[in-house]
Amino acid sequence: MTATDPAADPAVSLPPARHRLARLLPEDPVLRRLSAITLVNTLGNGLGMTLAVVYFTRVMGFGVGTVGLVLTVAGACGVAAGVPAGRLSDRYGPKRVLVVLLAGQAVCAAAYVLVHDLVVFALLACLVAVADRGGSAVRGALFAEVLPVDGRVAGRAYLRSVTNVGLAVGTLGAAAVLQLDTRGAYLTALLVDAASFGVIAVLYGLLVPATPRAAGHAERAASGPNPALRDRTFLLLTGLNGVITLQFVMIEVGLPLWVVRDTAAPRWMVAGGLLVNTALVIVLQVRATRGTEQPRAAALVFRRGALLVAASCLVVGLAAGLPGWAAALLVAGGVACQALGEVYSQAGAWALSYDLAKEDAHGAYQGVFNTGMSGALMLGPALMTSVVIAHGLAGWALLAALFAAAGFGMTALVRR
Template structure:
């Protein structure tokens, strides 16, 4: 018998249940594509970052001091690249600019295997840094363009979780190369890193939609001064975010030196701490974006993160002079506290970086914001070695005060 029930009263079949692996993937198809691109990129980065210095010192025979000087010079070049790259993305669109930078990075990274002189290494390292840091600014503008306005911060958080996953996989691959310790293994890994840049350049070109620039948009972006450099509030935001970005140098440079030199905690706590940080960021970064929908709320989230990082400094500083088991507990607690602070401060900074930018100029604003972070990462190692670790608990307390001041300063800035 044919049913006579109104259409509105008929049962609507439930949507098909998604498998557990599928539930881990975002529903937005653009974000899924960006996730795949990010995973390829960061696996390659995990290989390159871990093995680059070892290759040029152990295989090529360059002095440690010379390699350090080259990398410092390359870092300075990278700092200078963010602002012009962001302006170019506003004029021509972020996707074509990013593709050009990635292609250049692929060529220069592949040329590492042909290096036989320090001067050539220095030139290539500077070019790679320019492409890398410029690309970071352009990616921020690309996310603003291809992700929905109410999903930008959550999208970036998901991509950051993917980034940490990719880096972990790449680092495991690098560990296998280090165990083999042959010239062929190093060359293969470096070429794989270079190939990853070429692959993602093609993927960005083919998979990520992008809105073409109109002649009016291009002319407006090309003319006049950089709006972000004339925006005093945004420059202040950039400075405060740069201060809190020192936490990355703290966990990568300050923590290993402190654990090995000044505490009785087991040395494996260095690697264990980094793994804990990675795992917590993967698990919590998306959740930490909740409540960042408005600038004042985002500033509060940023402050919460900065204060957690400040607390982690004090916990780590107290580990000196304690028995090994007690020092290990404090190191673990400090790393966990820093990871919580990292996810909150990053979520707040992303939201404010987009909310306080002028429409149509996200490239310029992301370029300035990334330049501040790059500057902090370049100067941070000197601060960690000469001030924090060198002065023990007092040094950690000074760093904690710096983080706390930046957190409170952000809320005051946004209120004003």
Template structure:
């Protein structure tokens, strides 16, 4: 009698292709259900951000009809308002809980961003831009406090690293969508993209509202959070850590402002290296950010990881600075090497900074501490373009060397500070 059972050495049949794809995709997602939900929220948010960041200035000038100088002035004013929003937003999240404050700020951002399509007066545009900046920077601070509450203590930094990788994926998708809009170059396409960006804030406001419930603040907790001065502003060590992290935050301005100007104006590298460099940075952050969090469990170890990142960013400055005056092919190689070095430094410095921002904060005041920490980063992002143009680009290799020394000092300073 012939057996119908498969032979022992016969391979089991493969599942259908769609199931295999779903299985591989599922393995890429985190096991923590809360982090999975945050992943979906982050993806929606950053796709919208990719549209808005890429198209914003073009929309304000080409569709709204404002001059470049006027738009620059308004965005500078809005940036200052955003810097001022972080500390009070964090304080409010300690008083009322991060989730309701975050949902309110996102709703404000959605309404303000949507109203861009209705205004044609510069004063109204300025008001809306300031409201968007306040909501954006305030929600960034509150989001950090929310992560501290909904993620396990030993998973906060890894969780933020995973979400940062997702952020880069979302921004890339949004940027591709913006490229299609720029190619169409019609008023309708720009209006649609801006409304999609605004709608993304409304969607994530709802998703955050539906997020796993956070235990409401008791009356005693709320009173303790609201009483007395802001504890983060009285914590000298934390303020110093915030300042050193603000220095390393200048690397984002370096890659977004300094690199394009340097490649186009001062090197013979192909101009497409600007976009190519940004793609290299994005890809490396997506792949390496989670791995870079290893070894950040204790403050001293986190400070060492931060220093490693700062020194890599400093080295990238010197590599980029040496690209001037070389043949095009050699300049392109140095630009690629400098961007890769910066991306490695970015993932390490960010991992160390996140760990320190949580480890050095008081458990009942994460909102206050995250508010101060994010304010330092916002200030660096606001002042960074002027530093890049007036010091780094204006002085060539010397300017890049000075920037490298600044980053290296921040890295060594962090380990010395935390060691105390």
């Protein structure tokens, strides 16, 4: 068979539709497997995230305030889980720890459908949060082990795009369940979500390679203080990234409240804004990782993203008091600006979280890094409602200044 024979070229031999699909898939076989696992996971998450609170209140019969308090306590437990989960992944290997956490999450999430007692509900919610946030930290360490060093950030970006696809499809499924609004539909959806954790636990165990660990690595990881907690540079990085993480609370909590309460923009802009954000992240996240190969360059990318998010705050804040069409244009522009800032800031943060960590302690470092993010996500709603929304344009300007300060602070930190 000669080189000019069409059959010699796999790309030519594929039908056009399959050829386009093949071009979208990553070349690294491990990343392909991680992508499939992530898609299954986020399809379930899209169902669970959208329906859980509705199920707890409408089907289980708990009050809205009670559910809010339970989920706040559970969120605090999740924040506390990141650091020990990261240390365990250094000790026993991230793959093993992640499989255990996912299996536990599957059991606890499935048990929701059997619970009618408030204390048991609270206990399950805390266990689910611990498994979820601990698993997030362990995944970061797993990616550091199984992906090539020069492909970690691009790999995480690709998985982030897959995450948004899965969440979007899962949310559409949740919309159908909400339309049916029956106990059976809610129970089925939550059991599907719980089953997805069990499925991906098996897939991680079967499809993701376990990297060999150097002799004595486990003993070193288990002994002595946590190196990440003694690394002041990394702690500052974690804090600055925690600040920029508030953008997710801004787009999910602050923007909807602002559009509905304080602007004349049509209410469908809330859902439309989230869809625009999701679509832009899917398309742009991988491209945004270019130029993050060195720490200083990654810090500049992070700063670019932080300034774009800061600008989006000012644009959205100016929408109050304007006619509906003008407010809608500003909200749309602000959402697009935030999405661009999101992909850049995330790309820079991922690169720095790996570059500034010790290569033999990624679990400890990713545990601390994810704890900073979890803390911001827990405190963010109170900040949005009591400071940003409550003070109008001044509140949005304050938030913009906070994001900009994080961006300049990151470049100053890395320059040191």
